[in-house]
Amino acid sequence: MxxxxxxxxxxxxxxxxxxxxxxxxxxxxxxxxxxxxxxxxxxxxxxxxxxxxxxxxxxxxxxxxxxxxxxxxxxxxxxxxHRFLPQNATERVEVRRLTDWFLNKFHDEVSEYLVTEKIYKRFMPSELGGGPPDMNAIRAARNNVRYHLKYISYLISGRNWLAGDRLTYADLAAAAHLSIIDYLGDVPWEEDETAKHWYARIKSRPSFRALLSDRVAGMAPADHYDDLDF
The missing domain is CATH 3.40.30.10 (Glutaredoxin)
Incomplete structure (x- = not known):
């Protein structure tokens, strides 16, 4: 196995x-x-x-x-x-571009800050950088997530999914990152209904169930985290 x-x-x-x-x-x-x-x-x-x-x-x-x-x-x-990386070369470029956007750009500007400051540092020993969160880093990430939501909304406004007509790696990468930020309650969904509706579609997929059952010890998720009709 x-x-x-x-x-x-x-x-x-x-x-x-x-x-x-x-x-x-x-x-x-x-x-x-x-x-x-x-x-x-x-x-x-x-x-x-x-x-x-x-x-x-x-x-x-x-x-x-x-x-x-x-x-x-x-x-x-x-x-x-149903392939997550389409056969067509042009479509593959777009999927790869957006997958990279979320795995790297979104990670560097949002996820890494929030996950490190709010989760990792809770469990890391002080000699490895554990301790209280850096609120400046958290504020920066909360600000950055807003323009990423706007970009998701922009993409979805002209497409069925982020990279085109079908669900691809791009959607899964974006949703994976947002799922953690959502757990922490730091996604301002009320500011973008289009992005929220797209996320709800992915959140309702059977593959998402295991993620929604994850819990950080001593830290409850946002109230709507595992609500499919949030």
């Missing part, structure tokens, strides 16, 4: 969890605390970054984008019109 190294509130890990669930794959999940940098995990991925998928033959596939590409290589053609 493949092994999936992840952390429940690592947004990039959540993206791959959604992909795996959509594909009907159920690897053995191994939780890795990103700040611990365990030697056995570093032997699998010397970079120490999550997530990592390890196949039965020992092949370690590191990183959310690499895993997504690998899974498309292995299973994409069998999905036909």
């Amino acid at each position: 493949p092994i999936f190294h992840h952390y429940p509130f690592c947004p990039r890990s959540r993206f791959v969890r959604l992909v795996l669930s959509e594909l009907g794959l159920e690897p053995e999940n191994v939780e890795e605390k990103p700040w611990e940098r365990r030697i056995p995990f570093l032997e699998v991925n010397p970079a120490g970054h999550l997530p990592v998928l390890v196949e039965d033959n020992g092949l370690a596939v590191p990183g959310a984008g690499v895993i997504a590409a690998y899974l498309d290589d292995m299973r994409g053609e069998s999905l036909g019109e």
Whole structure:
């Protein structure tokens, strides 16, 4: 059985969890605390970054984008019109562009700040940077998320899904990141009904159920977090 190294509130890990669930794959999940940098995990991925998928033959596939590409290589053609990375070259470019936007740009400007300050630092020892959250970083992330919501709304206003007519990796990447920010109550959904409606469509998919059951010890989610009709 493949092994999936992840952390429940690592947004990039959540993206791959959604992909795996959509594909009907159920690897053995191994939780890795990103700040611990365990030697056995570093032997699998010397970079120490999550997530990592390890196949039965020992092949370690590191990183959310690499895993997504690998899974498309292995299973994409069998999905036909439900493929998350389309066959058409032009469409593939758009999906890759937007997937990268959320896995990296959104992560750097929003997710990393909020997840680190509000979740990771609660459990990290002080010598590794644990302690009270940096409110300046939190305020910056809360401000940044607004223009990302506007961009989602702009894309959806002319398309059925973020990258076109079909659900793709781009939607799953964006929703994975927003799901954690939503847990923390830092998504101003009241400011953008179009983006909220798009998220509700993905949130209602069976693949999202496991994410909605995740909990941070000692930190309850926002009241609407697991409400499909929020």
